[in-house]
Amino acid sequence: MEAVWLQHYPRGVPAEVDIFRFASLKDMLEQSCGRFRERPAFTNMGVTLSYGELDRLSRDFGAYLQQVAGLRKGERVAIMLPNLLQYPVVLFGALRAGMVVVNVNPLYTARELQHQLADSGAVAVVVLENFAHTLQEVVAATAVRHVITTRVGDLFPPVKACLVNFVIKRIKRMVPRWSLPGAVAFNTALKLGARHTLSDVPLTHADIAFLQYTGGTTGVAKGAMLTHGNLLANVEQTSAWIGGTLKEGEEVIITPLPLYHIFALTANLLLFVKWGANDVLITNPRDIPRFVRELRNTRFTAIVGVNTLFNMLLNAPGFDKVKQANAGALKVAVAGGMAVQRAVAERWQQTMGVALIEGYGLTEASPIVCANPLDAKAFSGKIGMPIPSTRVTMRDEAGRELPLGEEGELCVQGPQVMRGYWNMPEETARVLGTDGWLRTGDMGVMDAHGVIRFIDRCKDVIVVSGFKVYPNEVEEVVMMHPGVKEVGAVGVPDEKSGAAVKVFVVKKDAALTAAAVIAHCKANLTAYKVPKQVEFRDKLPKSAIGKILRRELKQEHAASASAAPRACDA
Structure with missing residues (x-):
């Protein structure tokens, strides 16, 4: 097919980019740290790391992995962290040491965590102690031999660190009891690494940088092998697309999406490190009041999110004051990960004065494939060129x-x-x-x-708040319950998350309840995969070969939506 889109590109955007500008992600980071040394790099909960500090800390952590833990080039290091200052330090430390990063959702159940650690062959993991109890359950069944634990405030100034860590553990009781013999504290690892030299590891575009887990287009989670060349190409491609709008060393990007997700990893972290921006990390975007306060107190120039997040912000008390506090600083608002609803996009533009720009991508493409022009005056309802x-x-x-x-x-x-x-x-x-x-x-x-x-x-993938949910996995978990005979999982519309999981169950045990099904799923699935609705049936529609027809289940749900509900909501 002829590349007809090139004739309609925004002014100044090239047809091709130089993907060999940097030799590796390590090279890109080190150049940015040199150019923007005194500039703020990452901010979290009011604490900021400069590019110079990021350079030093990531060097120390990389040296720990190499010289103390004894890891070799290409070994896998899992990162099980929310958006904290520790995340970029660990990420770039591992990459600079020549390791392969395995991003892990810290909210995974033990079953999901074991699969990812075992499949990737990760030999080291960095985990927030809030989630160490989950790791404790499965670590013996994996190849992990080095565990580094961290606390939320570990990179804060001493007084604030003590206060934050005390409140989280002793007051809010957010750290379940755990025991991981031999685990090393994150700050201890940094101190040990500082005593050693980080050996230079030659890296090329062909070297794997990430095993980024995804369901692919169907099935169970698979590790997409993303090379340094893949990620560098996507950073350069996206840089060319935004080049006429943003300025190096001047931008402030809000990052509410988890950095372990490919969208935020590339579009927020890697891209804006190249641009020398200050990346404001939001650890818990579900705490909307605190998130809104952060936005009111930050003159941000860019924000990247998903439809449901923008919708929550627009409906949050006090968000109407964000525009006034921002005072025209906002240049770009980008939405991806799931389809953007027109009502949300139009309301965002009315409130913030900047169009919500939709794009498209997927993990297997690092992830960005298409985008709308950044100077778009209104929401198009399309994913761009x-x-x-x-x-x-x-x-x-x-x-x-x-x-x-x-x-x-x-x-x-x-x-x-x-x-x-x-x-x-x-x-x-x-x-x-x-x-x-x-x-x-x-x-x-x-x-x-x-x-x-x-x-x-295609097929039956369910997209919940931008995250893919695969019916096969949900059905497999539900079938693990002894009271279930058959099950079919589908996606149904949901005002908050765009879609939600609904399961249709044929009972083996007549006493089985919807609450029991949901409780079982909560113990074995990440929250966004857990069914919100359970409907019991005497039988399920099937094809001639016995395959459950999810399409008919979805049609039957739609037809009965206006009737008296048969489903039980979680």
Whole structure:
């Protein structure tokens, strides 16, 4: 397909970018730390690390991994942290030491955590002590031999650190009891590392930087192998797209999305480190009153989030004062991870005076594929055009390219596309094929200007607040309950999260209740995967070969939505 979008690119955006500007992510960080040494790099709970401090601390942590823990190039280091100052220190320390980063959702259940640690072969993990009890349950069944624990305030000034850590542990009681013999405290690791030299590890674009876990386009979580070249390409591609709007060394970006998620990892952390920005980390965006206070007290120039987050902010008491406090500083508001609702986008623009710019991406593409122009005057309802050095086509089920205007599966080719899935050659071949085009599993249509409209997820993927939920995994967990005979999981509309999980259950035990099903799921699934509704049935619709027809379940739910509810909400 001809790259028709190039004729309609925003002024100054090139068709191609120089993906070899930096040799590795380590090189990019070190150059930024040199150029912006005195500038603020990361801020959290009122405490700021400069680029110079980030350079020193990440060097110390990298030296600890190399010289004290004895890790070698290519070994995997898991990071199980929310948005704290420790996160970029650990991330860049591991990368500078030549390790591969495995991002872990700290809210994972023991089952989910064990799968990811075991599958990745991680030999070290850095965990916030609030979640150490989960690690305690599974660490013996993994290859992990080095555990580093940290507390929320560990990188705060001494007095504030003591106060914050005391309140969290003793007053709020947010740290369940845990025992991990041999675990090393984060600050101890930094002190030990400071006594050693960080050995320079030659890294190239071909070296793996992250095993970023995702469900791929279907199935259980898989580790997408994202190389230094993949991430650097996506940073350069996105930099070219935003180049006419932002200025190096001057921006302040608000980061409420978790850095362990690929969207925030690239669009917030890596991109804005390259630009020498101050990244304001929001540890708990669900604490809306505190989040709004942070926004009122910060003259931020950019914010990246998902539809549900923007909607929560708009409905929060006191948010109307954010625009006044911001005093016109905001330049860019970007939404991704899930479809943006027009009502939210229009209300955001009315409130903040800046359009909500929608883009599209996925883990396997590091993640950014398409974006709308940053100077857009209004919400378009589309996901924009392919970014520089990226090609997109729509294909049918047989893999044939479709003409403009026809709906098909969105397929991507570019330097940001992953190498493949970790230890899963068959799944890699299914998704990438012999031609290297990534089959995204998403449906779309491209118009004559190269602008793409997103239609829906292929098959049955449920997107809850920007996170993918896979029915197979939910069904597998529900079937683990001894009182369940059969189950089908689907996504249903939800005002807060865009979609929610609903399960249809055939009982094995007549005494089984919806509350019991939900409690079982809460013990084995991350919160956003837990069903909000349970409906009991005598039987489930099936195909001729016995496959449960989720499509019919969704249709039946929609048809009965206006009738008396049969479902039990969590």
